[in-house]
Amino acid sequence: MDWEVIFRNAILAGISREAAVYAIAAVGLNVHFGYTGLLNFGQVGFMSISAYGVGISITQYGAPVWLAFIIGLLAAVFLALLLGVPTLRLRADYLAIVTIAASEIIRLTFRSVALTDWSGGSNGINGFADGFYVWNPFDPSVAYGFGSVKVFGNQAYIIIVGWTLAVLVTLLVWLLMRSPWGRVLKSIREDEDAARALGKNAYWYKMQSLILGGVLGGLAGIVLSVGQSTVQPDVYSPPVTFFIWTALILGGVGRIWSPIFGAVAFWMILSLANNVLDQATQAGIVPAAVTAGVRGGSIRFMIVGLGLMLLMAFRPQGVFGDRNEMMLADR
Amino acid sequence: MTTTDHPGRIPTDGIEAVPGSSKPDPILEVDTMVRQFGGLRAVDVEHLEIQRHWITALIGPNGAGKTTFFNLLTGFDTPNEGAVEFNGEAMPRRISPNKLARQGMVRTFQLTKSLTRLPVIENMKLGVKEQRGERFLPALIKPLWNEQEESIEERADKLLVRFKMDHMRDEFAGTLSGGQRKLLEMARSLMTDPELVMLDEPTAGVNPALTQSLLQHVTGLRDEGMTIIFVEHDMDVVHEIADWVVVMAEGKIIAEGTPDAISKNEAVVDAYLGSHHDSDLTFDDEGDVIRGDEGQPVHDEPDVVHDDEREVAHDDERDVAHDHRADDAHNEDGATT
Amino acid sequence: MNTMTADRGASKWSWRHRLLLLLLLTVTLGSLQIPAMAQDEGPELGFQGTFTNPEGEDGPTPVEGVRVEVTDADGAVVGEAVSDAEGAWTVEVTDTGEYTVTVDVESFPDDASLRNPDEPSRTLTVNPGQVRPVLFPIGEGPGPGADSGFDLRLVLQLFVEGIKLGLLIAMMAIGLSLVFGTTQLVNFAHGELISIGAVIAYFFNVTIGMHLILAAILAIIATAGASALMDLGIFRPLRKRGVGLIAQLVITIGLSLFLRYGLLYVFRGDPRSYGNYNIQRGIEIGPIVLPPKDIWSVLISIIVLVGVGLVLQRTKIGRAMRAVSDNRDLAESSGIDVQRVILIVWAVGGGLAAFGGILWGLGESVSWIMGFRLLLPIFAGVILGGIGTAYGALVGSLVVGVFIQMSTLVIPSELKNAAAMVALILILVVRPQGILGRSERVG
Known part of the structure; x- marks a missing residue:
C-alpha cells in the first residue's frame, strides 16, 4: 500500500475543483435547508440548468462569455420561480418531491434525442469554455503546486477561481444572515406560522431563499461545466444532490463555513476510501472480484448513503456543529 | 382590578348581553362567518362585535370551534363565507396572516411558537x-x-x-420553560405595535405563579390602549381579567355578557353540561387544567381541531377526520415536516 | 426514464443502453472525478455519432459498416466515415459552419435500417471547438398507419397500457401512503423496496431455478421482512429517540442511495428478464393487443387493490391502521399498539412494493434502478390524488399511468415521464390538494 499516493490524492481531492463546486452548491443548499428549512432535493437541477444555459447560449447563439454566465444564472432564477410558485405554500415535502422530480426532468430533457440539435443529447455540449480560459494566467503545460501535490495550469486556474467564488459566496451569505433579512429566514425555519403571525410574508421570503440558493447551485454548475469544458446531462444526475447534502451535513447545517469544510472533508474521505480500496485490491489484500467493474464505483455511492444515514442519526450537527443547538430543533 | 384605566375604555353597563350585540366602538366586526369541514360546521357565527380597549374572553366547551374561529379571524384559515371588518375596514375573505399582522392584529398560539x-x-x-x-x-x-x-x-x-x-x-x-415561552410569545407580539392582541389560551400549562404575572401583563396591555381577545378554559382567569365574555358552542355564539352574567346564564351551563363528559370547564371547582409538567405538553396537546376530530371520529365520518388531520399537521408542524 | 412500461417504439433499448453505458462509465471512472468527464482525444471540429440497433437479437447492438458522408454548404464532400465495430463514427472538418450529414441507406446490413428512411440527411452547424453529435434513430421503419396522424387503435392500446401502469403504480404506492399516514414520513427509500422485490424474485427464479410464481411469493415475503427490518432497525429507534421528521427523511435518502447501489453491486447494471412467461404472443381483444402477462398484471393489481381496501375497511388491523393515521395519540390512548401497527404497515407496504416490482419486471425487465425510476411517478400519483385520501391515491395513480402512456402520442417516448412530472407541477399550481383532496389542507 502506497500511503504517500493515498494521502496525496486525498489532498488533491480536498482542493479539487469538484470540492470547490460542491462547496458553492452546498452554500446554496445551506441557504435553503440550513437557514430557511426548505427541502431542496434537486440542487443538481439548478447546477445543470445554469451549465446548459451557458453552454447553449455560447454554442447556439454565440453569446459572449459574460452574457452567457448571466443567462445561465437567470435560468436558475427561472427554475426557482417555476418550482417555488406552486410548492412554497404547501408542506415542505412537496418542495422535496418537486425538486427531485425537476432535476430528473431537466436531465432527461437535455439528453433527449428530440433536442439533440439544441442540447447535444447524451453527449452534451462541448467546447464553449474557451472564452473563459482566455484569462488563464497559468501555463496549461506546466504543473503548479507544492511537493508532489501538483496540478496543471488550466486546473490550477479553475481551482483558484472555484475556491475564490466559494469564499465570496460564503461571505455574501454571512452578510445576509447577520441581517434582519437572515433573521426572518431563520424564523421561517423555526416556525413559519410564527413568522407570519408577526407580519412576515413567509412565502416571499422562502421564494427569495429558493432563488438565492438556486442561483448559487447554478454558479456551481457553471464552474463545473467550465472546468470540464463540457456539459453532459448525466454528470448532473440525482446522486450529486445527495453528495452535496452529505457534504453540507458533514460540515454542519446552518453554519457559515460548514459548506466549505464539508466539501473538503467529503472529497478527502471519498478519495481516501477509494484509494485505500484500490491499493488494497492491487496489493491483493482485497480480492479483485470485490471491486471489479461496476462494483468499485457502486461502493462509493454506498459509502455516501451509509455516511448520510449515520451522520443524520448520530451527529446531525455535523463535525463542526453545536449538538445542543441541534437538539433544540424539535422537529 | 386596574387602577390606570385607558381613557377610551368604556364600562360594560348598558351593553346588551345577547349574542351579536352591538357595541359603541367595535375594533372588530364579524358577519355570517362559516367554516365547514366536510359536513361539519366548525364555525357558524352570525354576528360579533369586539369592543375596543376591552379584554374579551372567548370560552366554550371542547370542540366549540374557538381555535378555528381564531384561525379564521387571523387569516390562518379561510372561511367558506363571511366578512370581517377590522378598524372599520372590510378585510377580504382570503387574506394572509402577515397582512393582518401588519394592520395591527397580532396573535399567539395555543402551542407556543417560540423560535427555538x-x-x-x-x-x-x-x-x-x-x-x-x-x-x-x-x-x-x-x-x-x-x-x-x-x-x-x-x-x-x-x-x-x-x-x-x-x-x-x-x-x-x-x-425556556413552557410558561416562559408563553411570556416570550406575548412580549414578542407586542414588538409589532399591535392594536388588537389575540391570545390563544395564554395560561394553558403555565404554573400558577407565572399565570399571575402573565395576567397582570394582559391587563397592563389593555391599560396601554390595546384590545385583547383571549381563548380561555379557566373560569377563574376569565373572572379575574375579562371585561366581556363571548361563549361559543358547536361553532355558534350562544351567549355574551359580563363574566358575572355569563356564569349565571343557563344556556351556557347547559352547553357545558350537555357537551362531552371530558369538558374541562367547571364552575364550582378550581377548574385548572394543567397539561403536562411546567406547561410542556407531553404529546400533541389536544387543541380544538383535534377535539372536532374526536367528535367526528365518533360519528364514523372518517374522511372528515382525515382532513382535519392533514389540516392540523399543516398548522402545527406542516411548514417543516 | 423510459423503463416505465411497455414501450411501443424502438427507443426502449436505446436509451437504456446509453444510460447503462454512461452509468458504467460513471461508476467505473472511479476515484476523484465527477462521472463521465473523460474527454475525447478526437478531432476538434466535426461530427460524431453512434449507430445502435435497439432491436437487435440480444438487445441493443452496434451497427457496423454504415457509410456517412459530410458535405459543406456548396455541396462539396469534405469527409466521410464508416461506423466501426462499436457503431461509432467520426468525421473531422477543418472549419466551422454549416454542413450536411448524409447516411448511405444502402450501406446498412440486412437486419437494421434507418427508422425514417426518408430523412437520411441532416443539415447542422459546427460551432467553434465543437464536435457535433448527430443522431440517426435506427429500427423498423414507421409502421402502417403511422401516417394517418390519429390512430384510434393506438390511442386505445396506450390507454389500456396506461391503466395497467396506473394500477401497478397504485399498488406500489400503498406502502408509501400508509407509512406517510401513520408516521408522517415521506420514505424516499420506498423505490428500493420495489427493486429489491424484483431482484430477489429474479434470484429465486433464474439463479436458483424456481418457477416464477413460487419465486415471487418468496420474494414478497422476503421484501416484507426486509421492510419490517428497516422499521425495526432504523426508524423505530429514531422515533424513540425523538429524531425529527426531516432528519428521518434525509435518512431515507441515505438509505435509498445505499440500497440502490448495493443492488447495483450485487445485481450489476444490465436489465434482465425472468425465466418464465418471457415471450408471449399477444392476444387480440377488439382493436388492442395484449400479451397474457399484461392481462394477468391488470387482474392481479385489481385483486390486490380490492383486497387491501377490504383489509383496511373490514379487519381489526385495518381499522387500527386507519385509526393511527387519523390520530396517533387518540389511537394510542384507546389501547392500540401504535408501534406494532407501524411495523405491520412497513411490512405490508414493502410486500406490495415487491409485488408491484415483480409484475413490472415481468412486463419490462428487472434492474437495479427500476425502483428509483418508478418512485417519481408514484409520488406524482399520490400527490395528484391528494395525500392521505386512499381513493385519491388510486385515482391519481391511474391518471398518472394513463397520462404517461398517452403523452407518447404527442411527445417523444423518452420524455413521457418528464411530461408526467410537468403535469404534476401544473396540477399543484391549480389544485394543490390533489384531485380528490379537500381544499382545507392548504394554508
Whole structure:
C-alpha cells in the first residue's frame, strides 16, 4: 500500500475543483435547508440548468462569455420561480418531491434525442469554455503546486477561481444572515406560522431563499461545466444532490463555513476510501472480484448513503456543529 | 382590578348581553362567518362585535370551534363565507396572516411558537414591522439598517425587563420553560405595535405563579390602549381579567355578557353540561387544567381541531377526520415536516 | 426514464443502453472525478455519432459498416466515415459552419435500417471547438398507419397500457401512503423496496431455478421482512429517540442511495428478464393487443387493490391502521399498539412494493434502478390524488399511468415521464390538494 499516493490524492481531492463546486452548491443548499428549512432535493437541477444555459447560449447563439454566465444564472432564477410558485405554500415535502422530480426532468430533457440539435443529447455540449480560459494566467503545460501535490495550469486556474467564488459566496451569505433579512429566514425555519403571525410574508421570503440558493447551485454548475469544458446531462444526475447534502451535513447545517469544510472533508474521505480500496485490491489484500467493474464505483455511492444515514442519526450537527443547538430543533 | 384605566375604555353597563350585540366602538366586526369541514360546521357565527380597549374572553366547551374561529379571524384559515371588518375596514375573505399582522392584529398560539434556535432577543427583534434590513439588498449593507436595529434592540431589552426575562436574553428560546415561552410569545407580539392582541389560551400549562404575572401583563396591555381577545378554559382567569365574555358552542355564539352574567346564564351551563363528559370547564371547582409538567405538553396537546376530530371520529365520518388531520399537521408542524 | 412500461417504439433499448453505458462509465471512472468527464482525444471540429440497433437479437447492438458522408454548404464532400465495430463514427472538418450529414441507406446490413428512411440527411452547424453529435434513430421503419396522424387503435392500446401502469403504480404506492399516514414520513427509500422485490424474485427464479410464481411469493415475503427490518432497525429507534421528521427523511435518502447501489453491486447494471412467461404472443381483444402477462398484471393489481381496501375497511388491523393515521395519540390512548401497527404497515407496504416490482419486471425487465425510476411517478400519483385520501391515491395513480402512456402520442417516448412530472407541477399550481383532496389542507 502506497500511503504517500493515498494521502496525496486525498489532498488533491480536498482542493479539487469538484470540492470547490460542491462547496458553492452546498452554500446554496445551506441557504435553503440550513437557514430557511426548505427541502431542496434537486440542487443538481439548478447546477445543470445554469451549465446548459451557458453552454447553449455560447454554442447556439454565440453569446459572449459574460452574457452567457448571466443567462445561465437567470435560468436558475427561472427554475426557482417555476418550482417555488406552486410548492412554497404547501408542506415542505412537496418542495422535496418537486425538486427531485425537476432535476430528473431537466436531465432527461437535455439528453433527449428530440433536442439533440439544441442540447447535444447524451453527449452534451462541448467546447464553449474557451472564452473563459482566455484569462488563464497559468501555463496549461506546466504543473503548479507544492511537493508532489501538483496540478496543471488550466486546473490550477479553475481551482483558484472555484475556491475564490466559494469564499465570496460564503461571505455574501454571512452578510445576509447577520441581517434582519437572515433573521426572518431563520424564523421561517423555526416556525413559519410564527413568522407570519408577526407580519412576515413567509412565502416571499422562502421564494427569495429558493432563488438565492438556486442561483448559487447554478454558479456551481457553471464552474463545473467550465472546468470540464463540457456539459453532459448525466454528470448532473440525482446522486450529486445527495453528495452535496452529505457534504453540507458533514460540515454542519446552518453554519457559515460548514459548506466549505464539508466539501473538503467529503472529497478527502471519498478519495481516501477509494484509494485505500484500490491499493488494497492491487496489493491483493482485497480480492479483485470485490471491486471489479461496476462494483468499485457502486461502493462509493454506498459509502455516501451509509455516511448520510449515520451522520443524520448520530451527529446531525455535523463535525463542526453545536449538538445542543441541534437538539433544540424539535422537529 | 386596574387602577390606570385607558381613557377610551368604556364600562360594560348598558351593553346588551345577547349574542351579536352591538357595541359603541367595535375594533372588530364579524358577519355570517362559516367554516365547514366536510359536513361539519366548525364555525357558524352570525354576528360579533369586539369592543375596543376591552379584554374579551372567548370560552366554550371542547370542540366549540374557538381555535378555528381564531384561525379564521387571523387569516390562518379561510372561511367558506363571511366578512370581517377590522378598524372599520372590510378585510377580504382570503387574506394572509402577515397582512393582518401588519394592520395591527397580532396573535399567539395555543402551542407556543417560540423560535427555538434563535436567542430570546432575536425572537423579540423579529416582531418589529417594516424593518429596513429585512429587504434583500439593503440587508447586505449594514449601515443602512444598523441604526434602526439598535433602536429595536433597545426597545426589545426594555420589554424583556418588563416581562422579567432580561436574564434569559441570550439563551436559545428552545431552552425556556413552557410558561416562559408563553411570556416570550406575548412580549414578542407586542414588538409589532399591535392594536388588537389575540391570545390563544395564554395560561394553558403555565404554573400558577407565572399565570399571575402573565395576567397582570394582559391587563397592563389593555391599560396601554390595546384590545385583547383571549381563548380561555379557566373560569377563574376569565373572572379575574375579562371585561366581556363571548361563549361559543358547536361553532355558534350562544351567549355574551359580563363574566358575572355569563356564569349565571343557563344556556351556557347547559352547553357545558350537555357537551362531552371530558369538558374541562367547571364552575364550582378550581377548574385548572394543567397539561403536562411546567406547561410542556407531553404529546400533541389536544387543541380544538383535534377535539372536532374526536367528535367526528365518533360519528364514523372518517374522511372528515382525515382532513382535519392533514389540516392540523399543516398548522402545527406542516411548514417543516 | 423510459423503463416505465411497455414501450411501443424502438427507443426502449436505446436509451437504456446509453444510460447503462454512461452509468458504467460513471461508476467505473472511479476515484476523484465527477462521472463521465473523460474527454475525447478526437478531432476538434466535426461530427460524431453512434449507430445502435435497439432491436437487435440480444438487445441493443452496434451497427457496423454504415457509410456517412459530410458535405459543406456548396455541396462539396469534405469527409466521410464508416461506423466501426462499436457503431461509432467520426468525421473531422477543418472549419466551422454549416454542413450536411448524409447516411448511405444502402450501406446498412440486412437486419437494421434507418427508422425514417426518408430523412437520411441532416443539415447542422459546427460551432467553434465543437464536435457535433448527430443522431440517426435506427429500427423498423414507421409502421402502417403511422401516417394517418390519429390512430384510434393506438390511442386505445396506450390507454389500456396506461391503466395497467396506473394500477401497478397504485399498488406500489400503498406502502408509501400508509407509512406517510401513520408516521408522517415521506420514505424516499420506498423505490428500493420495489427493486429489491424484483431482484430477489429474479434470484429465486433464474439463479436458483424456481418457477416464477413460487419465486415471487418468496420474494414478497422476503421484501416484507426486509421492510419490517428497516422499521425495526432504523426508524423505530429514531422515533424513540425523538429524531425529527426531516432528519428521518434525509435518512431515507441515505438509505435509498445505499440500497440502490448495493443492488447495483450485487445485481450489476444490465436489465434482465425472468425465466418464465418471457415471450408471449399477444392476444387480440377488439382493436388492442395484449400479451397474457399484461392481462394477468391488470387482474392481479385489481385483486390486490380490492383486497387491501377490504383489509383496511373490514379487519381489526385495518381499522387500527386507519385509526393511527387519523390520530396517533387518540389511537394510542384507546389501547392500540401504535408501534406494532407501524411495523405491520412497513411490512405490508414493502410486500406490495415487491409485488408491484415483480409484475413490472415481468412486463419490462428487472434492474437495479427500476425502483428509483418508478418512485417519481408514484409520488406524482399520490400527490395528484391528494395525500392521505386512499381513493385519491388510486385515482391519481391511474391518471398518472394513463397520462404517461398517452403523452407518447404527442411527445417523444423518452420524455413521457418528464411530461408526467410537468403535469404534476401544473396540477399543484391549480389544485394543490390533489384531485380528490379537500381544499382545507392548504394554508
